[in-house]
Amino acid sequence: MRRKLTQRGRERRDQLIRCAAQLFAERGYHPTSVADIVECLGVGKGVFYWYFSSKEELLSELLKSSHLSLRRRQQAAIGDEPDPVRRIELGIRATLQWFHEHRDYFAIIQFAATDETFAPVLRRNREVALGDTIRHLKEAIVEGRIPDSDPETLAHAIHGVIDQLTRRYLLETNEPVSRVADAAVSFCLGGLAGGLDEGVSPVS
Amino acid sequence: MRRKLTQRGRERRDQLIRCAAQLFAERGYHPTSVADIVECLGVGKGVFYWYFSSKEELLSELLKSSHLSLRRRQQAAIGDEPDPVRRIELGIRATLQWFHEHRDYFAIIQFAATDETFAPVLRRNREVALGDTIRHLKEAIVEGRIPDSDPETLAHAIHGVIDQLTRRYLLETNEPVSRVADAAVSFCLGGLAGGLDEGVSPVS
DNA sequence: CCGCACCTTGACCCAGCGGTCAAGTAGCGT
DNA sequence: ACGCTACTTGACCGCTGGGTCAAGGTGCGG
Incomplete structure (x- = not known):
């Protein structure tokens, strides 16, 4: 269409x-x-x-366009920041801010994830998002800013933390965004510094 | 009916x-x-x-009965263990084991969470689950086994960890249950020992 | 073997859904 | 002013799906 x-x-x-x-x-x-x-x-x-x-197409478009909106917000926040680690931090903060302002989308995405029909769009969105993060991570590793480990796993871990913190603190409580963002950033940067080598859990 | x-x-x-x-x-x-x-x-x-x-009633009953099944599993696992901290550990392990054996229910619960109709049942289930955990926590605090802090917050944190680890490792990977359970237990018991006073994030 | 309560059948009902379309309006370029 | 294309209308359609029901089967206590 x-x-x-x-x-x-x-x-x-x-x-x-x-x-x-x-x-x-x-x-x-x-x-x-x-x-x-x-x-x-x-x-x-x-x-x-x-x-x-069709109604399906509308939801697919909604998912695409909201993802685009989030991504634009991230890019705007990151600007031309040269430090890859700081870029990741800015990206995390922008993401939480965006979800805070668009709580509605969270429920919709969560529903879409339970319906096979929308799996392709969601997978695509996720891959793009992971790709963004991975690029910064690789650069950070090359520049020696963080220890060398699998960027994909690191990216997954970061997205997992954001997902969970959004769910718990942005949607279920009135916690101010900045505090949640601080927690997310400090945890993620800590996680990056430590690496994820020693266990199954991203929190170990 | x-x-x-x-x-x-x-x-x-x-x-x-x-x-x-x-x-x-x-x-x-x-x-x-x-x-x-x-x-x-x-x-x-x-x-x-x-x-x-109605079809709605069926899903409500399904949610109730699956929760009952999980709870029975927890109680069976806990038995008459006298140490409240160990009871929490046994509960966590039983929960992960149960979700591992009943992956299907996870998707259903996740869907139900996106539909207002089922909010009452889910809330009820959650309150019961939190209540169970809180009882052990209070006892542990009284007995001086863990530092004194808000049991409700602690219970939320524990359930959050279980939720997240289930999502990531039991559903999306083939990680053996025992390893995930070890990670969950060690993180939760660590969290309990440390308290949650210093920040918004259960992982800080 | 009766009677009663539990269980099963499957044709039927119909509100409401996603989706269509012939007909009409609005506004822009020339 | 004309015509073309973008847009809008709302009655209409086929059908799906939740829910009903009169009638019939089954099994058990007395």
Whole structure:
């Protein structure tokens, strides 16, 4: 469903995605009907199918676009920082900040992860995210800023920490972002310095 | 939907729950129809509604019964162990073992967590689980086996660790249970000894 | 062997869903 | 002013899926 869109068209599309995101977050994907989505915008049903070929496609696009938004935020935060370790720190902080401002997406992503249909998009997103982290890690290793160990494993560990801390502290409590970010950063940088060689657990 | 059930009746009910659990785990809750469930048992649709008043109720019962099963496993593992700290350790090991044997339930619980409908059951389950842990913790504190700090926070931290390790190592890798359990136990007991006073993160 | 309670059947009901489309409107480029 | 393309409408459709029910089977206590 690639169409030529005018400015107005692009806005409508965004409205639909935002509207759907809110409803999906509130009631879940399946219980939200296409009728609900267009009603919430006060438009006819045809509008939906002008911009998306199916409800599934909308969610896929939502997942892609939210990931893009997060990634842009990270890049903006990192800027042209030369130190790879500091880049990782800035990335972690930006990520937590973003999730804090977009709590809704967390529920949606969590749902998408339980449905095979969206596995490809999520896998893709994850690979991109890991790739970003891995690049910084490799550079940090080359420059001797952190000990030499498998960057992929390190990246997984970092993402695991962010995931868990987001879940627990950003969604379930009112903990201020900065404190959670401090904890995440200090733990991750500590983990990087120590390496992960001595055990199965990223926390050992 | 409370009915007088014969032995045979109870078995049917269990069959339905098990069958549904498998289908839910494979395809998800919404995409699995009641027709699918009864078909997988080769019985008529009426059977389903003899035992459950709705598809929702079935999932609620599934969540309750799986939690009961886990709890029984924990209690069996703990036995009459007098040392509260050791009881916590045995509980952690039993939990990981149980999740290892019932991977399917993890996906289902994860889905249920994304649907408001099941929030009450899940909350209830969680409160019971926390209560169990808290009891041991309080006793351990009274006996001076671990430093005095908020048992509820400690319990949350322990459950968080179990949750995360289950997700990462029991579901996504083939790590043997015993090694994951060792890591979980050593981290949790370490955490208990150290307390959580110095930061927001359970890993700091 | 009766009677009763438990269990099973499967055709049926129908609300509501995802998705279509012929017809119409809006606005831009020329 | 015209025409073209982007956009919008909302009635409509086929069908799926949760849920019902009258009728029939099964097995056990008396």
